Amino acid sequence: MTAESVAYLNEAFMLASAGSAAVGWYLIRRGRREAHRRAMLTSVLLGAAFFLSYVLKTILIGDTSFGGPAQWREPYQIFLQAHSVLATVAAVLGIVTLRYAFKSRFASHKRIGPWTVTIWLITAATGLMVFLLLYVIYEPGPTRNMFRTWLGF
Template sequence: MQVWPVLNEAFMIASAVLIAIGWYMIRRGRKDIHRRLMLTGSAFATAFFISYVLRTLLIGDTTFAGPARYQTAYQVFLQTHATLATVAAVLGIITLRRAFLGRFDRHKKIAPWTATTWLIAAASGLVVFLLLYVIYQPGPTTNLFRAVTLGHGG
């Protein structure tokens, strides 16, 4: 199995676990632990994003090589995952900014939505990973430059 996709998935799952525990801690009034867990979870989410972008630019994207009859369902699922992850990232920036500025009344209003969106995005990302690398053999990986200039077949 390729190492980089496993590393990316580890970053994402670590982030989700830390954020889930951090959410639990704030519900128990443990503000200091909450803050540390959320910052660490955010750091892992950032590491995931940077690693994912670097892999996409340097190595490329791996295509789904499962049965053709699942291709459309996979693409819809993948786009839903990507949209959720993007929304979660934007919400995460807003949520962190509000916390850093001490606007906790506003932070508390958006934080549950942010955490929920990220947890769903992480879970759907795990499904994408399993479909691409575990359940089915990985398809071809196409470098972004080649994909843009020549298409996936180039």
């Protein structure tokens, strides 16, 4: 598998997770609790699949650097860092939100859930932009394996 093919798989997981979360949010606003639960659990599983495949790609294949114009490298890096912070916040909120649901603490779940799904949808949108910038809009930069980079190869 190439870095690019795994990146497409990662993006599919992320977008499917965001789509499932959006559907789940819609369903709960219509009072369809069981359908909401199924959609959100699907979103969580797809999000976990994204995270696992992303980590495995990073460890086994490596990270692809920005291959676009030099004047866009710094803005890209700032955007990437903002996306990474959002992704971390979304993951933590997701765990908290899930925990509330599994413990039947629905008042807390209801209070934090809209924030969680909103941040996850923004994270998915910024992740899509990162993907497009790395693999579609510009030629991908080199992909370097994390261990080779650490060891100086």
